[in-house]
Amino acid sequence: MMATSDPGTGPRRGPAAIGLLAAGGLLLATAAVAGGQPEGWIQLFNGRDLDGWTVKIAGHDAGDNFGDTFRVEDGLLKVAYEQYATFAGRFGHLIHRDSFSHYRLRVEYRFVGEQCPGGPDWALRNSGIMIHGQPAAAMAREQEFPVAIEVQLLGGGGAGERPTANVCTPGTRIVLDGRLDERHCIDSSSATYHGDRWVSVELEVRGHESIRHRVDGELVLEYARPQLDDGTPLAGGTISLQAESHPVEFRKVELLRLAER
Secondary structure (H helix, E strand, O other): OOOOOOOOOOOOOOOOOOOOOOOOOOOOOOOOOOOOOHHHOEEOOOOOOOOOEEEEEOOOOOOOOHHHOEEEEOOEEEEOOOOOOOOOOOOEEEEEOOOEOEEEEEEEEEEOOOOOOOOOHHHOOEEEEEEEEOOHHHOOOOOOOOOOEEEEEEOOOOOOOOEOOEEEOOOEEEEEOOEEEOOOEEOOOOOEOOOOOOEEEEEEEEOOOEEEEEEOOEEEEEEEEEEEOOOOEOOOEEEEEEEOOOOEEEEEEEEEEOOOO
C-alpha cells in the first residue's frame, strides 16, 4: 500500500463495516503444529501449495486466482504477473483461513523482476503483510484492500532511503507514542534493502494492546491500540500477503501463538 512519501498517496481505504473483526468476538481456529518445529512454531506456508489460504483479487470473487497470481514454485510462495497484459487495479491478497490475536509472526521475503505494466508508481517494489484483517468472504468483489493493519514491505530503488516494515491503516487507526495517529502510513526506522536479497520481518502482536515490528532482529516500530476508523477496538483477525503489481517471493511464513497477558 502507499507510503506517506509516495506521490500517489490518496484517501484512506476500506469499507465502513463489512464483516469487521473487533475485540471480544474473535474465534481462533485451531491450526496443526508442524512436526519438529522449535518452540511450537506453526508453518502457515507449507512450502508445497496454498492449502489454508484463499485468494482475493479486486474485481474477482474470493477464490479466483486470476492469472495464477499466487503460486508455489521450488518451495517458494510467489506473486507473479506473466499472465497479465496490464495490472488494471487488480490488487490481490492471499488470506489465511484462520484468525489470530496474540502471536509472533516471521516472514522472509524478497522483491524480484520488473513491475507489472500499468502498476501505480508507488507500488514499485511494494508489498505487505496484513494483520487483524477481514476474512476473504467478508470482502466486496471490487474491494482493493481488506480492512486491516498493514505491515508495509518496501524495497529500495538502488539509491536513497526507503524503509521497510512500515505501518499503513486501511479502514483502521493506531496509537503511536501515546496519541491517536491518523496518518495513513508511518515509516519505520529500518534500513533500506536494495536488490533481491532476502529480508526477515518479525511481528509481535498482542491483540488490542500492542504491535512491534522487527527487521533482521532489530526493533524498528511499535504502536498500540489498533482500532477501526470508528474507534472500535481490533483485537485480532486474519493474516494476508499482498499482491500490488511488483513480483515478490516469500520463503517463510510462520507463527507462534502467545499467551494473553
